[in-house]
Amino acid sequence: MSLSPPAWSNSGLGPQKDEEQRLRELGYQPVLARRMGGFGNFAISFSVISILSGCMTLYGFGMNTGGPAVMLWGWAGVGLFVLCVGMALAEVTSAYPTSGALYYMADRLGGRKWGWYTGWLNLLGLLGAIAGIDYGAALFTGAFLNLRFGFEPTPGWTMVIFVCILLLHAVLNLFGVRLVSVLNSVSVWWHLGGVAVIVGALAIVPSHHQSPSYVFTEFVNNTGWHNSLYVAAVGLLLAQYTFCGYDASAHLSEETSNASVTAARGIVRAIWVSWIAGFALLAGLTFAIQDYTGALNSSTGVPPAQILIDALGTSGATAMLLIVIVAQLFCGNAEVAAASRMVFAFSRDNALPGSALWRRVSSRTQTPVNAVWLSVVVACVLALPSLYSTTAYNAVVAINVIGITPAYAIPIYLRLRAGKRFEPGPWNLGRWSRPVGWIAVTWVAGVTVLFCLPQASPVTVDSMNYAVVALAVVLVLATVWWYVARGSYSTPQSYGNAREQSEISEGIV
Numbered sequence: 001m002s003l004s005p006p007a008w009s010n011s012g013l014g015p016q017k018d019e020e021q022r023l024r025e026l027g028y029q030p031v032l033a034r035r036m037g038g039f040g041n042f043a044i045s046f047s048v049i050s051i052l053s054g055c056m057t058l059y060g061f062g063m064n065t066g067g068p069a070v071m072l073w074g075w076a077g078v079g080l081f082v083l084c085v086g087m088a089l090a091e092v093t094s095a096y097p098t099s100g101a102l103y104y105m106a107d108r109l110g111g112r113k114w115g116w117y118t119g120w121l122n123l124l125g126l127l128g129a130i131a132g133i134d135y136g137a138a139l140f141t142g143a144f145l146n147l148r149f150g151f152e153p154t155p156g157w158t159m160v161i162f163v164c165i166l167l168l169h170a171v172l173n174l175f176g177v178r179l180v181s182v183l184n185s186v187s188v189w190w191h192l193g194g195v196a197v198i199v200g201a202l203a204i205v206p207s208h209h210q211s212p213s214y215v216f217t218e219f220v221n222n223t224g225w226h227n228s229l230y231v232a233a234v235g236l237l238l239a240q241y242t243f244c245g246y247d248a249s250a251h252l253s254e255e256t257s258n259a260s261v262t263a264a265r266g267i268v269r270a271i272w273v274s275w276i277a278g279f280a281l282l283a284g285l286t287f288a289i290q291d292y293t294g295a296l297n298s299s300t301g302v303p304p305a306q307i308l309i310d311a312l313g314t315s316g317a318t319a320m321l322l323i324v325i326v327a328q329l330f331c332g333n334a335e336v337a338a339a340s341r342m343v344f345a346f347s348r349d350n351a352l353p354g355s356a357l358w359r360r361v362s363s364r365t366q367t368p369v370n371a372v373w374l375s376v377v378v379a380c381v382l383a384l385p386s387l388y389s390t391t392a393y394n395a396v397v398a399i400n401v402i403g404i405t406p407a408y409a410i411p412i413y414l415r416l417r418a419g420k421r422f423e424p425g426p427w428n429l430g431r432w433s434r435p436v437g438w439i440a441v442t443w444v445a446g447v448t449v450l451f452c453l454p455q456a457s458p459v460t461v462d463s464m465n466y467a468v469v470a471l472a473v474v475l476v477l478a479t480v481w482w483y484v485a486r487g488s489y490s491t492p493q494s495y496g497n498a499r500e501q502s503e504i505s506e507g508i509v
Contacts, residue, residue: 019097019259026098027492028348032254033177033366038262039188040181041253045246045270047187048338050133050331051278052194052324054242057136059285060303063296065455066235067220068210068286074232075282078239079275085440086246086271087429088412090264093250094425097259100345100491101250105411107491109418113482115491118410119346120478122247124470125404126339129245130379132400133335134169135386137328138162143300144321147314153301155387162383165329166376169336173372176365177255180337187330194323195277198308199284201320206311209287220292224457234455240447241401242278246270247408248338251345264427339375344368350488353481389462401451402467403474409444412437 020030036044062071089102096105102122107115138161142153151157173180203209210218221231249266253259256266289295290310298306304324308317347358358371382399415422416437429436452471456463482489 019257022260023098023254026096026104028098028254030254031361031366032099032368034255034257034259035176035178036181036252036256038256038258038265040185041249041256041259041262042266042269043181043184043188044252044334044337045249045266046191046273047184047330047334048129048245048248049243049270049274050191050245050327050334051242051274051281052191052327053133053136053331054244055238055278055281055285056140056302056304056324057132057328058238058241059282060296062235062238063220063292063303064222065237066232068215068218068289070219070232070235071238071282071286072216072279074236075239075275075279078236078243079271079278081439081443082240082243083268083271083275084436085408085412085444086267088415088433088437088440089247089250089408090267091424091428091433091437092411092415093253093267094260094264094427095423097250097253097256097263097425098345099251099254099341100349101247101253101342102407102411103346103351104491106414109411109414109422112486112490114410114414116351116482116486116489117475117478118407119342119351120474121403121410122407123339123342123346123403124474125244125400125402125407126335126342127375127378128382128399128403128470130166130169130332130335130339130375131382132241133328134165134332134379135162135383137165137325137332139302140305140321140325140328141165143302143305144318144325146300147305147309147318147321159383159387163380165332166380168329169333170372170376172333173336173340174362174365174367174369176367177252177337180333183330184334187327187334190323190330191327192273192277194327195281195284197323198320199280201316202284202288202308202311205316206288206290208290210289215283215286222296223455230453233450234453236447237401237451237455239278240405240451243271243274244400244404245335245338247404248334251338251341254341260425261427264425336372336375339379340368340371343371343374347371349491350485353485355488399467399470402448402471405444405451406448409441409448412444413441416441 019034023030092105096108098104103115103119106118138158141161142151142158145151146153172183219228221228223231225231246267249263249270253263256262285304285307288311289307295303295306300306305317305321308320312320343358346352347355352358358374359368360370361367362369416434452465452468454465
């Protein structure tokens with residue numbers, strides 16, 4: 001990879017001043033506090049990916065859809081392709097380090113409409129991710145309270161816990177990016193230490209373990225479909241859902257020092273570290289299964305919780321669940337930070353209804369306060385149907401995947417289409433750019449189609465995959481709003497316009 005200095009670099013200035021200069025060249029007046037370092041930037045993407053959230057939350061789905069073989073081999077394969085997507089996206093991020101991230105890249109490389117639709121897909125995915133992560137944390141919290149105090153986690157109480165978690169994350173994000181960065185840094189070590197403790201306990205304590213042949217070859221199909229290849233493909237959702245959210249490093253680039261390099265590195269590092277640690281976690285859980293059917297039908301409602309109970313006893317399982325819940329809380333907090341920056345950036349370019357309100361920045365913390373509140377409120381609304389249907393949570397997961405995954409590929413495709421017109425940043429893939437980019441685009445196109453397909457048979461109201469509905473709704477809404485807002489929506493071509501300066505200054509309150 002070429003790491004030569006960018007054309008806009010000035011040897012007489014520090015990295016932070018260079019980045020502020022570059023941001024102005026991209027058309028934006030710096031208004032956010034650049035208080036995050038390289039490790040903090042990596043930490044936010046690693047925290048959003050959160051193997052202790054994604055792997056644990058969808059482990060039950062994986063047990064039904066392919067079983068151990070698909071979970072383990074699927075994780076290995078999906079991780080490799082996602083690494084290609086991450087490297088290709090990191091290259092474009094290095095050239096355009098702004099909070100708008102994906103939609104700004106698409107706008108610059110493809111035009112206003114490309115940016116518009118990419119932004120709406122990205123926003124849908126980020127808001128769906130908050131709902132999915134925090135509702136998953138609420139489910140695990142309910143299972144923990146059930147074990148510890150005999151609490152009955154009804155849908156109503158789960159929703160109450162979910163709302164409390166959302167409020168916690170909103171408040172934490174209002175204190176500024178420095179606290180967010182500290183929490184994410186702690187999150188990295190909590191995740192890695194937590195995986196080590198859980199896998200270590202599952203390796204040492206149980207008297208019985210599954211054989212390697214069972215863990216790596218056992219295929220389970222409880223979907224109702226008879227085509228094993230189809231079931232295995234659908235089972236990849238566990239890994240693909242977990243490997244989402246690494247664009248957080250890009251969304252926090254305006255608050256990161258030397259972002260043209262560190263944000264790109266943050267994306268790639270978050271993926272490969274998660275890839276290795278996640279495989280260890282899935283393997284540890286699967287080797288420790290004592291009663292497969294019993295775990296699937298657990299009274300806790302959370303199969304991994306039952307695996308921990310069977311393997312470690314109630315006290316041991318309670319301790320392990322607490323580790324998982326704290327990791328999920330770190331994950332949700334990081335996702336709120338990323339989503340709120342996307343809301344801020346999209347509003348800065350007048351793409352959202354009420355943009356003038358959502359782009360306001362606190363003069364005290366230099367945080368987009370209203371954008372934080374909008375993010376958690378919309379996430380709450382997305383999860384409300386879970387009060388009435390257990391299928392609704394799977395729909396929220398689908399919204400996350402189907403929104404954010406295509407949005408990753410669009411700027412990569414446009415960068416490939418641009419050819420030599422694309423001016424790479426200081427972090428780039430050199431001669432590997434095109435092959436890695438085409439692998440990434442092809443993979444995303446394939447999984448986007450795959451995750452719109454039905455996951456269970458027969459297809460009913462409860463078993464339907466609502467991802468395609470979510471995709472259609474957001475595209476229709478984006479199209480309708482395009483005709484309302486296209487006159488005001490635009491990304492600036494250069495900074496220096498007096499009117500733009502005054503408008504942005506008025507947004508700092």
